[in-house]
Amino acid sequence: SVHESLLCIWLDNYISTVPEAFGRISLEYTFFDNQEQCMTFVEESSDKTIFLITSGKFGQDIVPKIHGLKQLNTIFVYCGNIETNKTWSAEFEKIHNIYDDLHPLAKDMTKRIAQYYRQLGDNFEQNGDEADLAIDCYMYAQQMLADVDVDAELLLNDLENRINNLTRTTNQNQISITQKSAEVKILLSGAGRERHAELENIRSNKEDITVVWLDKTLTRSNAYIYRDLINKINDTTHCYSDYQECLDAIKKLHERIFLILSGSYAEQYLSVFNSLDQIDSIFIYCMQREKYLALRDEHAKLVEVYDTEKDLIVGVHHRTELRTYANFYFLDIRSQQLTRQTALFLWNQLLPLVLKEQTSVGETKHKKLLEICRDYYRDNKRQLALIDEFEQNYCALKSIVWYSKSSFVHKLVNKALRTHDHEKLNAFGYYINDLRQLLLESCKHLKQAKLKVYRGLTMSMNEIEKLKxxxxxxxxxxxxxSTSRSRDVALVYSGRSANKEYLNSVLFEIECILVNQSVVVADIADASEYPEEKEVLFDMGTVFEIQMMDYDKKTKLWIFHLCMTKNQSTKMVRTFEIVQDYIDLAKKQFNEDNIRLLFAKLMCYLGEYSKIEEYFKQILNTLPEKQTDIIHLLVRVAEIQQKNGKFDQALEGYKNILDKQLCHPDIGLTYSKIGSIYLVKNDYQNALISLAKGLEIQAKCLPSYHPNLNQTLAQLTQIQHKMAADEVADQLLKKFETMKETYSIYIYTDSPDIVVDHKPWSKQKYSKVKLMCNTLDHLFFKLKHDLAQYYQDIGEKYIESKNYSQAKLYYNISTKYYSQLKEYTEITIKDLSVRATQ
Known part of the structure; x- marks a missing residue:
């Protein structure tokens, strides 16, 4: 029997029979009131899967000894005082929770074991010829949940679906599909969106939202139990059981984050998470919903508190739909300056041209795209199946169909565009070009001369102010x-009925006069999985004028009117000419006519150094060997690596450039750049050699007033001063080191690039050197600390000689220094506390 592999063990001095709360669960328990006997039994049951309930007292001793055993699946601690057992139990990931009430313990354990049987059933199902055993496991898990009345509707539904999938006939399959299609139509129409319980039918998010889930129970050993639930919440979900690890990971993410918190973590850290810019929305998932409801009024980003899996998933998906929005860029036509805002706008306009130029279609590109997608979705079976389908069936004529699907294509393309991810943009380049070309062809079939569409969004007040x-x-x-012909559909995405105070409902009303194909736009409703949305898709880089703004006080809706005409009687506005004027302005300012290099210089201007390095690598691979800009691009890559602190990579890059430059006049500048890297690394000897070579070549090719020549001279002078200063310092240190009167030596320099390991007068060489620093605060703090310690040591010596009056004198001096350190420390702590709350 499949049930023989499961063991339930209860270790407690006071419990020897199954409590009433567990009375209806058809499981057999082995009871122990002796820790050693229990441990022996567990160790000998290596062929079983064990679920252990232990008292707090026994648990503290036995858990550290058996926690690493493979057969031990989950531990539950049942005790009289939860607080006294929190500290030790937090170290062990297999501990599910601590309880002082049998009823929640019974429910959680039942649910956990039911999930185990579901996993066991999955294993049998995958074997192909063991369907009966799989059904047995699924039905047993169902019965367990029903017996204890566990609120796990999602799990029950999932088990029912698995049983049906193994037993249903072909006709039943067809009926099920028809029913689901009808339910999708209801969901997308907006009716019943919040109360709809069929999670399979909720449309996946289209944007790059990452879900982070923080809960002590989400450990590596039990991750499989939550896998299906996690995949239904979001395609990209990161789970953590440790607060600090979760916080560090969030700070490194550059995406919009939805955070799911357990109740206990919410109590401790909700304020911290609410203040992080990366976090868009927060959800609490716990069994005590009422306890945390009041927190919604205190924290703007807290959306809701959920106590069932079904409500959690519905809530996250609904919120995702509301927060799906397109980034936008502005061009201030009243200014003739190249501002950051203008640079972002122009970058967005040049991107389609760059992708078109650098993209080549071929088997290598296709494989690279599939490789990236499979790696990104390696744990998501649904998306991996779609990737397989894409590999087998994709062609240019299906590009719109694939974009309209809730699939990896839509999500990764939009994410790459938003984050300027050039590796993914390059991989998806051929697909993006296919889609743009098909939109252009489809645009020709639009019969009407005038088009009015809508786009609903949720926005912060800061974003709305920028629009105004x-x-x-x-x-x-x-x-x-993406827009819709239906205003009602767009209003659903504006989220009017589900706003928090910091979010607002926004509707874009867009009017276009379709004259001489001045705009590329296509009606893609027929190709969409959701024709009821009446989707209309605009090409990349489409530009509009923000004509006016309205605010509907009754519905609290902000309405922005966008158009491509100044008014209904005029022809197309000079929008495209205006954009071209600004592109010409950028070309002039950056002294660059090549579109791909202009695109790169805009990225430099925007400070996108890490992304531009990847971009240069991509375009270098697409340029022909005879391209005259090849050296220039290689130099740019090395310069970016140098700015990013990747000195070894930059050094290697510059040396490779030397081999290609040969007699090129810029070879002198390359030697100077190599010298500057050695200078930063405090390798003065090699810096001197490289800069001297650079100066020799530049002196022959450049006029005496040239800035590159002057910069090389300045760096050479800097090295000579440093080397001379080091020599003088070394002579002084040798003298002070040997003097009997010298107790300690402190070295202070105002040079920020001091690197102790490379100084000839380091602490490794001179034993009396106690500190090397480049800030006065650091120096004074160390001096006061050492003086306090010094006078305290003298006082101790007087105590040993029983000269208490002298000891008191030196102790008083020591106390004064320690008091100054205390004041400084208190001020520092107060300052850090203020900064931490900002």
């Missing part, structure tokens, strides 16, 4: 812009 400030200016959306 740019009324009369030009706006361009990042990537492809």
């Amino acid at each position: 400030l740019n009324i009369g200016n030009i706006i361009s959306f990042n990537g492809f812009l």
